Amino acid sequence: MASVAEHYGRGGRLAERILALAGEAEGAPGRRLTAADLAAFDQLHPRGRFATDEIAGLVDWRGLARFLDLGCGLGGPARYLAERQGVPAVGVDLTESFCADARALAAATGSDARFACADATRLPFADASFPLVLTQAASMNIPDKAALYREVARVLAPGGRFLLHDIQLGPAGAPHFPVPWAGEPCQSHLLTPDAQRAAIEAAGLRCALWQDRTAEVRAAVEAQRRAAAEARAAGRAPPPGAHSLQGPEFREMAANFARNLAEQRIRVTTALFTAPEAGTGK
Template sequence: MVQRGDDVRDHYASPDIIDRVLAAVAEAGHRTDQLAAEMLYPFDQLHGREIVATREHVARLRLTPGMHVLDVGSGIGGPARYIAQTYDVMVTGIDVTPEFVATANELTRRCGLDTKVSFLEADALALPFADNSFDAALCLYVGMNVVDKAHLCREIRRVLKPGGHLVWSEAALGPVGPVRFPVPWARFPSASFLVPPQVLQQTFTKAGFHIIEFVDETERFIAPASQSGEMPPAPGAQQVANQVVLGSDFIERRQNFVRNLMEGRLVSILIEAVKA
């Protein structure tokens, strides 16, 4: 889904993800032979603010039963399973990381949702779908790894039906720099492709989207720290999810992310748009 696909695969990929996730589910007190999507929510939401953000952002898609939704950068499938189960829709997820795709499909099968949800290994800059295929699309915290965001926007717009909704979240450059690394999506600056919010807004407009709402969500990440005056640890669910899936150094990367937000080096942007 990016121009530096090998770098992104190397950043996110690791062996035995499915085994680690199932072990974490069992440690949480659940039977893995009777898996349900909600048992995975503390472990399979790999974007900022986890299941809370998933619920808020998906609600903006205005889904009705029978729709077909595209999840761009679907990770191990958490948001897609939530969408299918909550809204009775079909979901197709794509991701560039083979290990994520294999894990997503297997977890979905074990949850009994594989008739509604499927995942493909694919490049988001060359989506393997016909024009006007999807009623709605979701792209959560993917754009930071994408060099050509304009191309990505155009591809998503191409496969959306007229009037189809897109919800997109992304970390963007703040007024203060530079960004402190490592961060969740990149250990080094060479793997991170950030732009200011106004550039992101212009990119969507030029790609043919009508922006319904352009929201700075930064405060939702840093409010607890602002109230206490201290740097908070990563939220528990996020620690578990990303240590299990993305490695033991995630805590440092997550803390750097929050620190960057607090210091104005980064902002977190949410875009709700429709295909014009």
């Protein structure tokens, strides 16, 4: 039985390969790479940087001192948003090799992002220390949702914002495994959308927006699979992306992801929650 960190760390260090792949893109050779240049390779969630832009557009970034990305993976979304919004990022992840890669990629792109290797249910930060917390496609691996959202509420400043882009259990029952977030069922801890929203509200946060994105993810996954099949039929390699880094086993995981979406075994949601203002409890 592999741990969650073993599942994500199975490919070893990835930073050098990401920099090499991004450096081959049109217009990249001969100049320093930016966080945006890496976005096709280092954003490990459905719809990549499009979904990151979508949740980022739900809040006003002006004047924010910093933000926290929980379960930040290789740090792609954290670096991308730090660069795009001009706000320093802090990322936290359980997988040591991802944290090491996140730091290496921040150094390579001159990013204002730092990374800590920690469990999102026991954060190494003081109370009320972030005006904005976000998380994308990480809660699926975390069994203790009450502890996770208690920590989010604890580190959020009064009136702070919590952005979520996450995968949930659909109405048709358990997903087929392996999937990108879990090689084995014991690594996966999905809630239904209603249960997840209730768990976040139970931590004291108020839901300002809750949007089902399953149809958009399905369309994007189908378009990507069509493009890959067309490339193969024409004797070309499919375009490189985050999938290129995740070993031969990722093909079955990606196929199950598409099947789980089609069979309504998983859903995808974006959401915005707010922390109570100081002294109001609201």
